[in-house]
Amino acid sequence: MSLLTVNGLSVHSPDGRALVRDLSFSIGPGERLGLIGESGSGKSLTALAIMGLLPAGMTVSGSVVLDAPGMPATEVVGAPSRRLDRLRGRAATTVFQEPLTALDPLMRVGRQVAEPLRRWRGLRGAALREATLSALTEVRLSDPERIARAYPHEISGGQRQRVAIAMALACEPALLIADEPTTALDVSVQADVLSLLANLIAARGMSLLFITHDLAVVAGVTDRVLVMRDGTAVESGTVLDIVTAPREPYTRDLVDSARTFDEALNRRKP
Amino acid sequence: MSASVSVPVRAPARRRRSVTLTVGCVLAGLIVALAIVSLFWLPYPPSDVSGGRLAGPGGGHLLGTDKLGRDLFTQLMIGSRIALAVGSGAVALGGILGVAAGLAAGFATRWLDDAIAAALDILIAFPVLLVAMLLVAARGASLASAIVAIGLGSSAVVARLTRVLVKRILSQDFVTAARTSGTSWPRIVLEHVLPNVWPTLVVNLALQLGVAVLAEASLSYLGLGAPPPNESWGRMLQEAQATVLTAPLGAIAPGVLLILLVIGVNLIADGLRDVADPTRRRSR
Structure with a gap:
């Protein structure tokens, strides 16, 4: 049984436009899927729909079933908020694109990381403090004591994204949804955060849904890729298949642009 | 000049900014101290008229007496109590009502939100003095009427602000992020929205406190505030009006205290702006 099964998912905007159309895919335990497409292709909406967090006014149809170990399989579409609150975090959670806005500006970093630890692991007092610091260490933040005391605006973008990852992992989710987690970061920081994410996912045996517009980014962290365009899936397959033998013209464009970028980099290297 | 002369280092930004807060606290604190002392000690009993009418300052009466022979300073002290009581009472009422309504509107569905917003606009367009007159007509002039009238007026302002702020916070990623980790709505309100x-x-x-203090003085000036045994600054001003040329101190003294309190409260508001927000406090 898959951890996440999306079947015939459609999302319509309040004025009736179809933003996601008849999307179907599934992610098994430990599996890593890349969802790739340009801006406005509906990938982020798909992520929100999986969490049951679409903005008010959007209408969803189809089916999203989350079946995390130790929890009853739940149909997310149409489920009441109370039931989803118990599911979110443990079954699936999200790391967002912009770490500055994804952290509460008025809450110290340590408290934000501690919150899911407190709720999901029931830790209190000294044990909670300990767990918070080790969560920060786990995402390779040096000087976790200082980071824990800082407000989000007092640390760098890369550090913020590591904190956001630590917060997400503190829930011990079965599925991690990463919504362009490296897009807002410097290129040099991107690679670090990406390898950190890949290592943590592998170490914990989590499933991953990685959303990006960048084929080069997705190739390193996922096994399979689903290419989206204008709200529909245009192509899917293993990373190798997509890169070596893209069938759709749009996918070919993506591959070509990634390749041109690579070559440009290589040409400058020697 | 020799090179070794040390350049005076400018005080750190945080200190310099809190000057407004300090000055504000001193000014407002003066009035608060006056009010607190008035609870335990007054120079003369409030209705003591032994000093003679319109006596000048000095001679047993620090600021002289009013046209009925009552000690001016005694009345000012009692007035400070009323100004603060009505001001803080009205702001407390306005704050509670306003924040509750603002939160409701911020979370509400489209049509309910529109309804609340329209109601708030009507309330804001309605002058506080008019509300006060209606209330006084309905239930008589009293401290409570003044508090309710001014409180309702400020609740509309607070509610409108809260509604906008809540909407802005709710649209932020960190609320969605908290949602994705399974945080319930009540928790999000307590831990993320309210802070x-x-x-x-x-x-x-x-700022509303300053407005409320002025509103109370205006109501009392018009005779819509606390009834006679309560000596409000507003009514002192009104009573001193007839004798302003012969005994100017009777009008000047309550006016000065009123201004001091309002300026003090506004300075506190200004100082709080910097202190209450850690992003402002540290990043510059």
Whole structure:
């Protein structure tokens, strides 16, 4: 049984436009899927729909079933908020694109990381403090004591994204949804955060849904890729298949642009 | 000049900014101290008229007496109590009602939100003095009427601000992020929405306190405030009006205290703006 099964998912905007159309895919335990497409292709909406967090006014149809170990399989579409609150975090959670806005500006970093630890692991007092610091260490933040005391605006973008990852992992989710987690970061920081994410996912045996517009980014962290365009899936397959033998013209464009970028980099290297 | 002369280092930004807060606290604190002392000690009993009418300053009466022979300073002290009581009472009422309505509107569905917003606009367009007159007509002039009238007026302002702030916070990623980790709505309100709304709100509440103090004085001036045994600054001004040329101190003294309190409260509001918000406090 898959951890996440999306079947015939459609999302319509309040004025009736179809933003996601008849999307179907599934992610098994430990599996890593890349969802790739340009801006406005509906990938982020798909992520929100999986969490049951679409903005008010959007209408969803189809089916999203989350079946995390130790929890009853739940149909997310149409489920009441109370039931989803118990599911979110443990079954699936999200790391967002912009770490500055994804952290509460008025809450110290340590408290934000501690919150899911407190709720999901029931830790209190000294044990909670300990767990918070080790969560920060786990995402390779040096000087976790200082980071824990800082407000989000007092640390760098890369550090913020590591904190956001630590917060997400503190829930011990079965599925991690990463919504362009490296897009807002410097290129040099991107690679670090990406390898950190890949290592943590592998170490914990989590499933991953990685959303990006960048084929080069997705190739390193996922096994399979689903290419989206204008709200529909245009192509899917293993990373190798997509890169070596893209069938759709749009996918070919993506591959070509990634390749041109690579070559440009290589040409400058020697 | 020799090179070894040390350049005076400018005080750190945080200190310099809190000067407004300090001055504000001193000014407002003066009035608060006056009010507190008045609870335990007054120079003369409030209705003592032994001093003779319109006596000048000095001679047993620090600021002289009014046209009925009552000690001016005694009345000022009692007035400070009323100004603060009505001001803080009205702001407390306005704050509670306003924040509750603002939160409701911020979370509400489209049509309910529109309804609340329209109601608030009507309330804001309605002059506080008019509300006060209606209330006084309905239930008689009293301290409570003044508090309710002014409180209702400021609740509309607070509610409108809260609504906008809540909407802005709710659209932020960190609320969605908290949602994705399974945080319930009540928790999000307590831990994320209120703390983020608070810095702006507390500044606004302090400003509202200044407005409320002035409103109380205006109501009393018009005879719509606390009835006679309560000596409000507003009514002192009104009573001193007839004798302003012969005994100017009777009008000047309550006016000066009123101004001091309002300026003090506004300075506090200004100072709080910097202190209440850690992003402002540290990043510059």
